[in-house]
Amino acid sequence: MCGIFGVIGPKEPSILEDVYLGLYALQHRGQESAGVAWFDEGGALRLQKGMGLVHAALSQEQLSKERGSCAIGHVRYSTAGESSIINAQPLHATYSKGQVAIAHNGNITNAEMLKRDLESRGAIFQSTTDTEVILHLMAHEQDLPPIDALIKALSKLRGAFSIVALIEGRLVAARDPWGFRPLVIGKRDGIHYVASESCALDIVKATHVRDVNPGEIVIIERGEITSLSIPVKPARRFRCSFEYVYLARPDSDIDGRSVYDVRLKLGQNLAGTCPSPDGEMVLGMPDSGTIGALGYAVASDLPFEMAIVRNRYVGRTFIQPTQRVRQLGVQIKLNPIDKLIRGRNIVVVDDSIVRGTTSQLAVRFLREAGARKIHLRIASPPVRFPCLYGIDTPRSADLAAAMMDTGDLRDFIGADTLCFLKVEDLINSIDLPATELCTACFDGKYLEE
16 A cells, blocks of 8 residues: 655646645555655656655655656555665656656556566566566567557556556556556646545645546646556456545545545444444544444444544554554554543444454553443454455465454454454445455455456
C-alpha cells in the first residue's frame, strides 16, 4: 500500500506545493519514505526524496521555490523490496527516448519472473522494488515512442499497479485492468490532478472529476485528457475490498462509493450478524473502527461512547515495519476513559484483525479499566489469506485468524465473545457485484494468472 499523487498545469511554484500537500493527505498510505519528481523550467528532471514522514523527508521551503508545470509524488509502505532510500519513489531513468519518472501503488505479482528475463538480456537493476521492472521494460522497446513503450510494458504486468508518471513533459496515469488499487482524477481551474484517493484532491481544493477506470491509461497535456487502454482483457475485476474496510480514509470516495457510508453499513450489518444480548454500550477502536461502531450502535439501539482516546501523534501500527514497534505503538496510541467503562458490559467494534496485536493489547487495557464483559465485534470477515496485491501480509503464519479458529482466537485475545462479519455482508455493504471485488484475503480467491 502506497500513496501516489500527480499534478500538471501552468509553470508556477504552487505545483510542487500541491504535491507536498497531496502527499500529506495520503500519509496514511505510507510512512517509510516520501519523494517528489518534476520537470524544471529547463525541462530537466529533478527529484527530492527522503526517509520518514512527508514533513521529514521533503523540504517544503525548497519545493515552494521551484517552478515546474508537471510533478508526481509518492509515500511508501514497502511490500516489495526493503525499506531504504534506494527504494524510495518516484524512480527515474534516462534512456534513448528521454527521461522518465514513475511512482507506483500496488504489487506486481510476476515482477520476479520479468526481472530474471530482463537481467538475462543485460538489464542492471538499481533497486529491489518491483516498480523498476516497468522502467526496464520500457527501455527494451527502443523502436517505440515512450508512451507506446509504457503501454507495452504495462500489458506484460500481472497483479496490482496504479501509477503516475512523467513522460515527455506529460502527466501519465494508469490503473491495472483488474482495478485492484484506486486512482482518481481531479481538476482546479486549469490544473489537473491524479491521486490514490479523493481526500488528496480536497486539500488542494480540486473537484473530483472521475476515477481512472481499470485498464485505462490517462495522458494529460495542455489541459487536455487523452484516454487509452492497456491491451489486456480480464475475466473479471478485483477492486480491493480492504480499501473500504481499513486502508482508505473515510472522507474518500472510491469507484463511486463513499468509504464512510460503506463503513457505516458494515457496522449495521455486523449488528445483525453478531448481536450482543447483554451489551450496555458500543465503542469503536480509533480510528478505523469508529464508523463501524456508530453503525453497530444505531442498528442495535445501544448508546455509542468515545471511550477510547487516540494519541494523534502516533502513526498506523499496522504498517510499522516490526512486531516490537507495532506493540509499543499500540500501547502509546490508545488510552481508555475508565469512568465510562468500569463495571459495564461493552461491545468493542474494530475494522479487522490481522496479526491480533492491537486487539489483544486493547482488550487487556479495557480489562484494566474495569470492563465487566468485552464483546469484540469485527466489521470484516477473518483475514485468513496473505495479500499478494500490495498489503504487507505475505505469510499465513502472520495472520491470527489463519492460525486459530474463532474460539481459540477469542481466548488468545482475551475477549468474552468474538464475532466477525460474513463475506456476503461485506460485499453487500460495498454494493458492488462479487465479480468486481477482491476478497482474496478473506476467502483465498486470487486472480488466476
